[in-house]
Amino acid sequence: MDKKNALYAQSGGVTAVINASACGLIETARKHKDKIGKVYAGRDGIIGALTEDLIDTSKESASAVAKLRHTPGGAFGSCRYKLKGLEENRAEYERLIEVFKAHNIGYFFYNGGGDSQDTAHKVSQIGDKMGYPVVCVGIPKTVDNDLPITDNCPGFGSVAKYVAVSIKEAALDVRSMAKTSTKVFIMEVMGRHAGWIAAAAGLAAEQEGDAPHIILFPEITFNEKKFLSKVKKSVQQYGYCVIAASEGVRNKEGKFLAEAGTTDAFGHAQLGGLAPMLAQMTKDELGYKYHWAVADYLQRAARHIASKTDVTQAYALGKAAVDLALKGKNAVMPTIVRKSDKPYRWTIGEAPLAKVANVEKMMPRSFITRDGFGITEPCRRYLEPLIRGEEFPPFRHGLPQYVTLKNVAVPKKLTKKFKV
Amino acid sequence: MDKKNALYAQSGGVTAVINASACGLIETARKHKDKIGKVYAGRDGIIGALTEDLIDTSKESASAVAKLRHTPGGAFGSCRYKLKGLEENRAEYERLIEVFKAHNIGYFFYNGGGDSQDTAHKVSQIGDKMGYPVVCVGIPKTVDNDLPITDNCPGFGSVAKYVAVSIKEAALDVRSMAKTSTKVFIMEVMGRHAGWIAAAAGLAAEQEGDAPHIILFPEITFNEKKFLSKVKKSVQQYGYCVIAASEGVRNKEGKFLAEAGTTDAFGHAQLGGLAPMLAQMTKDELGYKYHWAVADYLQRAARHIASKTDVTQAYALGKAAVDLALKGKNAVMPTIVRKSDKPYRWTIGEAPLAKVANVEKMMPRSFITRDGFGITEPCRRYLEPLIRGEEFPPFRHGLPQYVTLKNVAVPKKLTKKFKV
Numbered sequence: 054m055d056k057k058n059a060l061y062a063q064s065g066g067v068t069a070v071i072n073a074s075a076c077g078l079i080e081t082a083r084k085h086k087d088k089i090g091k092v093y094a095g096r097d098g099i100i101g102a103l104t105e106d107l108i109d110t111s112k113e114s115a116s117a118v119a120k121l122r123h124t125p126g127g128a129f130g131s132c133r134y135k136l137k138g139l140e141e142n143r144a145e146y147e148r149l150i151e152v153f154k155a156h157n158i159g160y161f162f163y164n165g166g167g168d169s170q171d172t173a174h175k176v177s178q179i180g181d182k183m184g185y186p187v188v189c190v191g192i193p194k195t196v197d198n199d200l201p202i203t204d205n206c207p208g209f210g211s212v213a214k215y216v217a218v219s220i221k222e223a224a225l226d227v228r229s230m231a232k233t234s235t236k237v238f239i240m241e242v243m244g245r246h247a248g249w250i251a252a253a254a255g256l257a258a259e260q261e262g263d264a265p266h267i268i269l270f271p272e273i274t275f276n277e278k279k280f281l282s283k284v285k286k287s288v289q290q291y292g293y294c295v296i297a298a299s300e301g302v303r304n305k306e307g308k309f310l311a312e313a314g315t316t317d318a319f320g321h322a323q324l325g326g327l328a329p330m331l332a333q334m335t336k337d338e339l340g341y342k343y344h345w346a347v348a349d350y351l352q353r354a355a356r357h358i359a360s361k362t363d364v365t366q367a368y369a370l371g372k373a374a375v376d377l378a379l380k381g382k383n384a385v386m387p388t389i390v391r392k393s394d395k396p397y398r399w400t401i402g403e404a405p406l407a408k409v410a411n412v413e414k415m416m417p418r419s420f421i422t423r424d425g426f427g428i429t430e431p432c433r434r435y436l437e438p439l440i441r442g443e444e445f446p447p448f449r450h451g452l453p454q455y456v457t458l459k460n461v462a463v464p465k466k467l468t469k470k471f472k473v
Numbered sequence: 474m475d476k477k478n479a480l481y482a483q484s485g486g487v488t489a490v491i492n493a494s495a496c497g498l499i500e501t502a503r504k505h506k507d508k509i510g511k512v513y514a515g516r517d518g519i520i521g522a523l524t525e526d527l528i529d530t531s532k533e534s535a536s537a538v539a540k541l542r543h544t545p546g547g548a549f550g551s552c553r554y555k556l557k558g559l560e561e562n563r564a565e566y567e568r569l570i571e572v573f574k575a576h577n578i579g580y581f582f583y584n585g586g587g588d589s590q591d592t593a594h595k596v597s598q599i600g601d602k603m604g605y606p607v608v609c610v611g612i613p614k615t616v617d618n619d620l621p622i623t624d625n626c627p628g629f630g631s632v633a634k635y636v637a638v639s640i641k642e643a644a645l646d647v648r649s650m651a652k653t654s655t656k657v658f659i660m661e662v663m664g665r666h667a668g669w670i671a672a673a674a675g676l677a678a679e680q681e682g683d684a685p686h687i688i689l690f691p692e693i694t695f696n697e698k699k700f701l702s703k704v705k706k707s708v709q710q711y712g713y714c715v716i717a718a719s720e721g722v723r724n725k726e727g728k729f730l731a732e733a734g735t736t737d738a739f740g741h742a743q744l745g746g747l748a749p750m751l752a753q754m755t756k757d758e759l760g761y762k763y764h765w766a767v768a769d770y771l772q773r774a775a776r777h778i779a780s781k782t783d784v785t786q787a788y789a790l791g792k793a794a795v796d797l798a799l800k801g802k803n804a805v806m807p808t809i810v811r812k813s814d815k816p817y818r819w820t821i822g823e824a825p826l827a828k829v830a831n832v833e834k835m836m837p838r839s840f841i842t843r844d845g846f847g848i849t850e851p852c853r854r855y856l857e858p859l860i861r862g863e864e865f866p867p868f869r870h871g872l873p874q875y876v877t878l879k880n881v882a883v884p885k886k887l888t889k890k891f892k893v
Contacts, residue, residue, distance in 0.1 A: 063649070066650070067646055067649045067650065069642075097652035097653070098652075100652060100653065124645070125642050125645050125646065126642075126645030126646045126648060126649045127646075127649030127650070128649075130648075130649050130650075130652055131649045131650055132650070132652050132653040132654070133650070133653050133654045134653050214871055217871070217872060218777055218872060218873060219771045219774075219775070221872060221873070221875070222489075222545050222546075222771070222774035222775055222776055222777065222873075222875075223769075223770040223771050223774045225544070225545050225546030225774060225875060226487055226545065226546045226547075226770045226773065226774040227770065228546060228550075229483070229487045229546045229547030229548075229550050229551045230486070230487065230547070230550075230551055230552070230553070232517035232518075232520060232550055232552050233517070233520065233552040233553050233554050234552070234553045235770075238770060240771070256871070256872065257872065259872070326749070329746070329749075344769050344770055345767070345769060346767055346768055346769035346770060346771050347765070347766055347767050348766055348768070348771065349643075349764050349765060349766035350643040350646045350647065350655075350658060350764055350766060351639045351642065351643050351660070351766050351768065353646065354639075354642035354643045354645060354646040355639070355642055356642055357638055357642065357778055358777055358778070360871060362871075437870060437871070440870075440871035440872070441870065441871040442871065443865070443868055443871075445863070445865070448863055450857060450860075450861065451634055451637070451676070451780060451782075451857070451860035451861040451862065451863075452634075452637060452638060452641060452676065452677065452679070452860070453638060453641070453642075455641070455642075455645060
């Protein structure tokens with residue numbers, strides 16, 4: 054194979070470890086300078102690829118690249134921009150190939166979730182047809198852990214750890230105060246469709262009676278009566294009740310609870326999310342004093358409490374993507390394959406992009422307790438290894454030291470502009 | 474002095490390091506068994522003292538006590554229960570003295586904020602008058618950092634670190650996504666009256682352009698027009714805008730902004746706090762996509778990212794309280810005295826409770842930039858040392874290992890019950 058350049062792009066919501074995948078990819082590519090010329094990155098993800106706004110990562114020092122391993126967010130920028138279907142907007146795919154040609158791109162690495170793997174899959178097919186074959190490799194990334202085939206997904210383990218640690222700590226606070234003050238604490242976590250993140254909160258409960266006492270999953274239809282009864286029982290039994298609620302909880306009409314509550318009878322938009330709504334419900338119906346938290350971006354950016362397993366796997370998948378590309382494997386995605394739970398052992402596998410694209414992996418019902426409010430032992434066995442280990446970033450003056458890259462632009466070669 | 478027992482009670486909202494003070498106190502008392510018999514703790518704070526519901530800390534192993542240093546929350550329970558004035562409810566104070574007499578309590582340690590120091594002060598006076606003198610020593614604690622005389626307050630440094638780290642991380646996330654997605658991120662932090670916690674977010678900005686771009690203090694009247702103009706400017710200049718908002722922000726009528734927004738024109742209660750309200754404001758007026766987070770208890774319970782300075786000082790103040798008591802110093806509170814900023818050096822001082830009680834320390838105006846949206850260099854110089862250093866708790870299976878004490882009850886000696 055001729056020496057070609059590589060293009061790497063980050064896609065969709067970023068995570069605490071997506072840059073660790075970038076780190077693994079760039080460091081590995083630099084070891085194969087005979088095969089891979091430069092690694093370019095799309096500025097703001099695929100938008101940079103379409104607009105020929107590329108970043109030359111060869112301008113970054115080895116030390117700066119190494120720091121990507123412990124830097125959250127997306128170092129080159131990401132975007133929420135889904136390429137349309139081939140038939141609907143062939144122009145976008147043709148433009149990508151044009152940009153690839155202009156910059157001698159032989160490898161395309163797309164680091165993202167289900168949609169992105171779908172895009173990578175389409176690109177992998179069209180290159181051939183257009184007479185400019187490109188090796189396309191997807192790299193899994195999503196805090197939601199909802200990609201199929203791979204045992205778990207980089208980004209998830211760190212959110213899981215953040216959520217479990219945070220709810221464990223907040224529960225100690227509530228427990229101290231419950232006698233005269235707050236009795237109900239609700240933490241809203243991410244997960245619109247799959248309850249993996251909410252499930253991770255369950256890891257905080259190491260002994261009978263430990264918080265969280267209630268987990269609300271998107272997979273389980275919300276039942277107000279059952280919920281309130283469980284809250285009351287928990288307060289009676291333990292003195293307090295800690296709840297982890299997935300933002301994706303729905304009512305029996307299939308509507309998001311949080312959305313259902315956003316407009317009042319007069320059509321006025323109401324503020325706030327699911328947590329304040331559930332809190333108000335427990336106050337109105339049971340009279341308990343409450344507190345609530347919405348971690349939002351804090352949870353997926355919390356590199357300071359990242360899971361070492363997660364960081365290690367994110368890096369390994371970035372490296373594996375290059376290894377697969379060098380073998381000429383097109384239209385694949387490296388995956389995590391679990392070999393055993395205890396001790397936890399895993400290896401890298403691969404999946405065809407065709408099978409990954411647009412498939413969402415929900416929590417199996419067997420991972421949720423019969424009453425719908427907790428996690429089962431098999432779920433715990435699955436989740437536990439994923440939050441294992443700490444890999445703290447370096448600190449200076451009390452703050453983690455994260456890298457901001459130079460992100461030097463690659464000179465444009467095309468005269469035609471492309472509007473996204 | 475005869476050998477007397479000691480009573481320790483935690484009061485008000487708990488923190489990530491209040492147990493470190495308890496640890497310092499108990500470990501030091503155990504070294505003075507010639508002078509101090511047992512250390513009892515009030516179960517759920519002063520309520521335990523009033524209802525004679527005492528915990529015998531001598532039943533805890535040295536190892537369990539040592540673990541208090543890294544355990545958040547209040548290990549013996551705390552409460553929001555303010556003793557009334559001496560004239561209004563003398564019975565409460567008389568009851569305390571009765572309990573003290575019954576259990577041979579010679580030392581009373583009250584670990585809390587302004588209200589608690591006021592209570593400790595009253596107890597210190599009444600004991601003498603009632604013919605049962607008790608040495609009363611206050612131990613400072615409040616995440617709000619609003620106690621006078623002491624340079625800073627245990628609990629604050631760790632919240633400050635949590636807030637600065639969290640907003641730094643979330644900002645990297647927003648920055649990655651700003652091209653096509655979220656442009657405004659708002660993090661609501663604690664601080665109803667004093668803006669110290671919000672100010673700490675400012676430490677995250679290490680270079681020009683760094684987040685947070687706007688800090689909203691309770692000390693500065695909210696001006697919607699100026700705020701929106703600053704948000705717009707930040708988005709234009711940096712591509713995004715990160716805001717740290719103190720829950721205590723008020724409008725020009727002196728009303729909490731969050732409360733002002735809780736009822737709509739039709740008198741319907743609205744859900745949510747300040748952050749979603751500000752977010753909606755930026756969306757309505759400027760059209761930016763937003764995200765918001767409310768950390769609530771997570772911030773004051775986050776022992777996993779506690780400041781080492783804070784932990785060290787919390788422990789030192791617990792120890793100092795015993796040292797003062799053994800010297801027979803009544804009605805005092807050990808304080809932190811800053812000797813220099815760079816290098817940061819501090820020592821333990823003492824303040825009379827009479828001067829501490831019920832005084833709130835606000836942010837000086839000179840700590841806030843002229844436009845009211847940021848912190849000045851003197852503020853940064855003051856805050857920086859307080860978040861310095863890490864003292865991570867031990868981890869097992871990916872989770873911090875916090876101790877739950879046995880909390881064995883002391884047999885009751887009084888026949889009379891007391892209703893709180």
